[in-house]
Amino acid sequence: MxxxxxxxxxxxxxxxxxxxxxxxxxxxxxxxxxxxxxxxxxxxxxxxxxxxxxxxxxxxxxxxxxxxxxxxxxxxxxxxxxxxxxxxxxxxxxxxxxxxxxxxxxxxxxxxxxxxxxxxxxxxxxxxxxxxxxxxxxxxxxxxxxxRRSAAERVAHLFLEFWARLRVRGLTNGKRFTIPVTQTIIADTLGLSVVHVNRTLRQLSNQGILESNRDKAVIVDLGRLQALAGFSEDFLLNHYAPHTLRRRVEALDQMLGGAGRSLDGDGRDKTSQPQA
CATH class of the missing domain: 2.60.120.10 (Jelly Rolls)
Structure with missing residues (x-):
């Protein structure tokens, strides 16, 4: 696959x-x-x-x-x-x-x-x-x-977004990941100059928070990077469908001739389980 x-x-x-x-x-x-x-x-x-x-x-x-x-x-x-x-x-x-x-x-x-x-x-x-x-x-x-975010906050938040999105897909190696994103691309995303992006990345590296070299990135200190960015994964919606929605989909699936098994496969309600 x-x-x-x-x-x-x-x-x-x-x-x-x-x-x-x-x-x-x-x-x-x-x-x-x-x-x-x-x-x-x-x-x-x-x-x-x-x-x-x-x-x-x-x-x-x-x-x-x-x-x-x-x-x-x-x-x-x-x-x-x-x-x-x-x-x-x-x-x-x-x-x-x-x-x-x-x-x-x-x-x-x-x-x-x-x-x-x-x-x-x-x-x-x-x-x-x-x-x-x-x-x-x-x-x-x-x-x-x-x-609204400062240059350091913008860069930190973007790299955390990359890492979080890749992680749930199984495309990271711990806190190491590959991104084909140049400093020019980062600048055009965050509304900064290339010089400002370069300076910010060097500052984060000198502080022992984030390393970025060409297409490789390593989050050295996740807690400090998250604190700097004010980062929460809530906006990525990485959670199970609400119980009521899953039951409605199950009913529709049965009506259309689906398998008829519960959406969670074993009858348990997964809404209370930890987020991915």
């Missing part, structure tokens, strides 16, 4: 427990035609129609907008297990561009297929809705970064 396929399943399973028909529905998206896309390529262009959806199997991309004078604002990052164009059927054109940050492998699907697979699997539909809400919350945190 490709890292991105496993990462997508791990991510969605934070919210809803999948059964066989749910996995089959998800696989129908992942098993679409695979495509290799080189670094620096726009796979989505602002203002153009959504022609294909993409499940990222390997590599990273970034969503961005460009001003008339060429200045760029990076809005969000997409990594293995993320989906580009999830709700393309409800949008006539792309509202932002998406560019590859390194060589990318994707599984492509027609936007209308999302409607088909979610009708086959209520659990998958709920989980994809959760994923969309999660993206909204991440974007809100990026807005707070640009609007």
């Amino acid at each position: 490709k890292p991105g396929a496993e990462a997508l399943h791990n991510k969605l399973s934070l919210f809803i427990d999948f059964e066989d028909n749910d996995n089959e529905a998800l696989d129908s998206l992942i098993d679409g035609p695979h495509q290799q896309i080189p670094r620096g390529t726009d796979i989505v262009t602002e203002g153009e129609p959504h022609r294909r959806g993409h499940v990222i199997l390997d590599g990273w991309a970034a969503s961005y907008k460009t001003l008339p004078d060429g200045r760029r604002q990076i809005l969000s990052f997409l990594m293995p297990g993320d989906i580009v164009g999830l709700f393309a059927p409800v949008s006539a054109v792309c509202t932002a561009s998406v560019a590859t940050l390194n060589d990318l492998e994707v599984a492509t699907f027609m936007p209308e297929e999302v409607v088909t697979v979610t009708s086959r699997s209520p659990r998958l539909g709920v989980a994809l809705g959760w994923a969309a809400a999660r993206e909204h919350e991440i974007l809100a945190e990026h807005l707070v970064n640009v609007g």
Whole structure:
């Protein structure tokens, strides 16, 4: 299984427990035609129609907008297990561009297929809705970064977001992780100059909090980095679906001829279990 396929399943399973028909529905998206896309390529262009959806199997991309004078604002990052164009059927054109940050492998699907697979699997539909809400919350945190946090707080928060998102997908080695993100990209995300980003990263390294070298990063002191950023993972929504929602999905699944087992698989209510 490709890292991105496993990462997508791990991510969605934070919210809803999948059964066989749910996995089959998800696989129908992942098993679409695979495509290799080189670094620096726009796979989505602002203002153009959504022609294909993409499940990222390997590599990273970034969503961005460009001003008339060429200045760029990076809005969000997409990594293995993320989906580009999830709700393309409800949008006539792309509202932002998406560019590859390194060589990318994707599984492509027609936007209308999302409607088909979610009708086959209520659990998958709920989980994809959760994923969309999660993206909204991440974007809100990026807005707070640009609007109110200091340079050190912005950088610390962004690296903690990277680590937390990769961790739940099984893509970290302890507090070590790989990110194809240059200082220019960080600057365009956080509204800072490249010089300011470089200075801030050196300060965090000198303080024994965070090490970043090219595409490698190590969180040296997690507690101090979290304290500096005021970081909480609440915005990532890394928790099980509420009990009432899971029961409603179970009832719908039974009505549509699903397996009929409880959503948690063994009859236990997982809402009280620790977060992932």
